[in-house]
Amino acid sequence: MYPAPFAYHRPASLDEALSLLAAHAGAATVLAGGQSLIPMMKLRVGEFHRIVDIGRLHGLSYIERRGDTVHIGALTRHAQIAASPLAREFALLGDVAGGIADRQVRTMGTIGGGLAMADANACWPCGLRTAGARAVCTSPRGVRTIGVDELIVDSYTTCLASDELITEVQVPLPGAGTGAAYIACKRSAPAYPTVAAGVLIALEGGVCLRARIVLGGAGSTTVVSAEAEAALRGSAVGPEQLAKAAELVVGAASPPADARGSESFKRAMLRSLVVEAGQRALARARGEQTTGGHRYA
Amino acid sequence: MPETIQPVFVEVVVNGYTYQREVEPRLLLVELLREELGLTGTHVGCDTSYCGACTVLLDGRPVKSCTVLAVQADGSAIETVEGLERDGELHPLQAAFSEHHALQCGYCTPGMLMACKSLLDENPAPGREAIRKGIAGNVCRCTGYQNILAAVEDAATKLRGA
Ligand SMILES: Cc1cc2nc3c(=O)[nH]c(=O)nc-3n(C[C@H](O)[C@H](O)[C@H](O)COP(=O)(O)OP(=O)(O)OC[C@H]3O[C@@H](n4cnc5c(N)ncnc54)[C@H](O)[C@@H]3O)c2cc1C
Ligand code: FES
Ligand code: FES
DSSP, rough: OOOOEEEEEOOHHHHHHHHHHHHEEEEEEEEEOOOHHHHHHHHHHSOOOEEEETTTTTGGEEEEEEEEEEEEEETHHHHHHHSHHHHHHHHHHHHHTTTSSSSHHHHHOBHHHHHTTOOOTOHHHHHHHHTTOEEEEETEEEEEEEEHHHHHEETTEEOTTTEEEEEEEEOOOOOTTTTEEEEEEEEEEOOOOOOEEEEEEEEETTTEEEEEEEESSSSOBOOOHHHHHHHHHSSSOHHHHHHHHHHHHHHTTOOEEEEEEEEHHHHHHHHHHHHHHHHHHHHHHHHOOOOOOEEEE | OOOOOOOOOEEETTTTTTEEEEEEOBBBBBHHHIIOOOOOOOOOOOSSSSOOOEEETTTTTEEEEGGBBBBTTTTTTTEOOGGGGGGGGGHHHHHHHHTTOOOSSSSSHHHHHHHHHHHHHSSSOOHHHHHHHHHTTOOOOOSSSSHHHHHEEEEEEHHHHH
């Protein structure tokens, strides 16, 4: 299967990339790792007449800690993030980056592309929202930093302008007493999650100060619920509170029935993933080094 | 809208040999290898980024060559299954696949071998679980994988000893 013919640009700098996008306002498509875009071009889902390949902007490929924040260049590959010591320090990053697809896809796919694609079932939107991450976006008009929850406005839709690129992702590192985990339910490794859950819990003196629960594959974008998070706050989080919170957040979800599963299967799976991710987040908040993969069903 | 699409000059080093071609931007890496360079060892299975039959190494890392444009590979070193054998000697992975019956129809084998090679390059002593994860992007319809796991373990031992 061949993509339809397209004109190809390979800018050598960020400025050149932005000028190209501005010059072809709305008629040019950014290519990063191509692990979402190339399959779409081959299946001819959408029209792509002009491709701006940002894959050589090596200056956008880095993962480093500055103070309490992890800075990740938009072109950093999933595999690079998974292999970084920072993915062990903040294990949620490892859950996401190391659990996407397979080694082949992780070689090419980038964190910027994973966010910009805004797929409701994908891993970075859910995982990064759990972490409270922000996206640095650059256009000819300058730089703005927006929360991942504001960046993604609907299924496959971001608030990025046609001449705007995600250039960096900033992830606040959890302090002592805070833990987070992301777990997806997948049919096989090279398949998008059927559903997924990210949970972050901040403990002080054994009591939950702050909680975040984010669901993936549960609607047109990631799903959160203030009531569910309130159900954890102020408690010594245990199985009972997690089950209650899971009930509440899944109540706010509307997982679509599709080839991956019925709505009731997805709801049951989401409830169980919230509890499991909650327990892993708790263990990490207590300083335990736990890893664990996705669930296959 | 229609305009003449400019071909793009691409230089790749495949299994140690340098090739230069003018290609259409839409040419896939697997088509560059198979159709332009005549290296038909790399197979196309699903052509939808799923099965891993088309796996080659791009600067040492595994990729699905049906999901990479040739222009993305410009300037890179590529390893394909044709590069495994040296001076008429099978690569230890190839020998172990043969000994352990790790292939039946052989369709998945070129991609499987390249995925396994990159796994052992990264981790010379993987346990069974690491091997399973390492080949999670490669589908085999025939073997049931058990013999592949045994072959990779055996090849890893031999490669460490060599
Ligand atoms: C077989 C397979 C299995 C997969 N499984 C999973 C999975 O389990 N979980 C998961 O999360 N993902 C999965 N993916 C998707 C994968 O993670 C992609 O890497 C990711 O969705 C897109 O990243 P990319 O760099 O390849 O982007 P591309 O495909 O190059 O681009 C994707 C979109 O983002 C835009 N874009 C890219 N970079 C930027 C930027 N910096 N600024 C603005 N716009 C940009 C592009 O224009 C395009 O619209 C899978 C993909 C495949 C092929
Ligand atoms: S042919 Fe490339 S992944 Fe199947
Ligand atoms: S040997 Fe036939 S598909 Fe693997």
